[in-house]
Amino acid sequence: MNKNICFIDGLEGILKYREVDINELVELPYDAVSYLLIRGELPGEQELAEYSARLHAERGINREVMDVIRMCNLNVDAMEALRTVVSFISQFDPDLNDSSQEGNMRKAIRLIAMVPTIVAAYYRTANGKEPVPPDPSLSHGANFLYMLKGSKPDPLEAEVMEKDFILSAEHELNASTFSSRVTASTLSDLYSAVVSGLCTLKGPLHGGARSEVMNMLEAIACPENAEKFVLEKIEKREKIMGFGHRVYKTYDPRGTIFKQLSRKLAEAKGDMHWYETAETIENAVVCELVEKRGKPIYPNVDFYSGVIYKYMDIPPQLATSIFAIGRISGWIAHCFEQYEKKKIIRPRAFMLDEC
Template sequence: MESSITFIDGEKGILQYRGYDVEKLANLTYDEVSYLLIHGKNPEDEELEAYSRTLKDERRIGSTLIEVLGFCNFNIEAMDALKTITSLMSHCDPDLNTNNPQANTRKGMRMIAKFPTIVTSFSRLKRGMNVIEPDYEMSHGANFLYMLRGSRPTNLEARIIESDFILSADHELNPSTFAARTVTSTLSDLHSAVIGGLCTLKGPLHGGARMAVMNMLDEIDSPKGAQNFVLHKIEKHEKLMGFGHRVYKTYDPRARVYKQLAREIAMEKNDMKWFEIAEKIEGAAYEEYVQNRGKPIYPNVDFYSGVVYKYLDIPPKLATAVFATGRISGWIAHCLEQYSDNRLIRPRAKFV
């Protein structure tokens, strides 16, 4: 399948959105990168201002959808909430029965704007707390942390969550993006395609690794326990969460950025514990895998992002939904690309 959105070189550890290295894009705002993914070009100042203003104005999800979250929050998890509310949003979208590129772009922008509100509202209701209305002036990431925690984030925290959303925004034809494109290829509506992506991302082999990394850090709890933990995993032939990748044969470029972000937030909070545990795990994993299996193993995107989430006080069970909050821009970009030159995706099976 041809695409002009994301380029990956797994041998060299290169990831680019629309021709730009993700390491450099991580220093921009999420709005800028979201625009780049969807429109295929960097925005002019006035284009970015209009795009950002629209996203801010569309943040609210309304009291009816908040009530729905309140009714069901005790029995479901965040990804189920995202699926449910996304489905309901489709029925009241102003462009419901329109499927042209302009209408689909507007639908996509509404979902990008509302995902943070859905995720944070669900999380607060789940914890028995009042929902916090969006702030209509904060950045995309700062507003997310504000709605989640009830207080304004520091400048560094706001920058880090923006970078997180950017690093999560796209990764070529991963399972959830392929699922979204497949739904799109049937000429179904955009909300249905995004729900297809959400259903796929919910699977623990795709979107569940960040939560597993956070739980792993809690289990180890001290840098001194890292070596034995890794050895135990190798001896039991168990997967070490946050390591290895189907595409990258070297260091995941996103992991490099996340590692630096984790170091920065640890230093700001004057609490190096989680970062030091992670570094010990990384070092032990590299050493033991070379010794026992003859080749190194490297962190992937989920490893140090899990460390970052620990420092940002993001609940582990919310990790996959936060991932989706960043990935939504990539899904929208891929769906729009699929609509623009559509051919039904219909793989063949090899009978055995």
């Protein structure tokens, strides 16, 4: 497995997982992209069928896990519950202490398969509804929406969810992947590494930005209010959520695909309201920050994904946990690479000055 997990050209706006461009990846099933990240190569037809079957078989959660979900505070962001529950489920994994490649692969499959079920079960419980068991005939994205809403999703929503998971799956050494890798570098187990990733992803400067984008859209309410909102934020030197990136100094290619998908959803629903509000925000930010002040602040992965969730009636409390469902394959790919190195990550304090 020697292809780089991820390649980013932040000036040209290019993103590849294992040398495959994001625009090609987004046309594949999530399971194939997950396999690519973790195993290093795209699966053949038979390999994909087997991998998907293993994922489908591990989607269920046991009664004890449901008990813990019910004990969680049901009024908080789903990331609070997800972090706790992922930590809890490790004790039921028969491979917990098997750090062989096969043992780690079995844990990886359980984690990737169970995280969507945990998020959906938490959401339904929080809304006074019974959890919906997974449907093995559905794709990763369609099954998640089915478990969340209790009915089979329409094909466009299922496609958008699948692409959302793919676009969120991997992004080199971002903050949450870094913390997962640091945990794995101590040869701690995969559950601990994933919990580290979850804890880091939830911050508003990282994956938490997606729910902040949704709150911002709600606060702005309509395209007519967008420019004033942006100008006031800039005047107060406040950050506009869903914009800017440490690596991209041009359009984030994931953001561009999310924008196309949000337009497709808006048109299909015959409701351009959120799309137009978002586009007006984007135009105002680009005009004020890029064109007038020369700062490379463009929409990032969290901006138009927030718009998509508005159209799919997904509440802000779920936004970061949905990001985590996609990102878990990337975390695991990095942990596997780190396990092979058998070398602890231990930077010196002065290196923080560069962060």
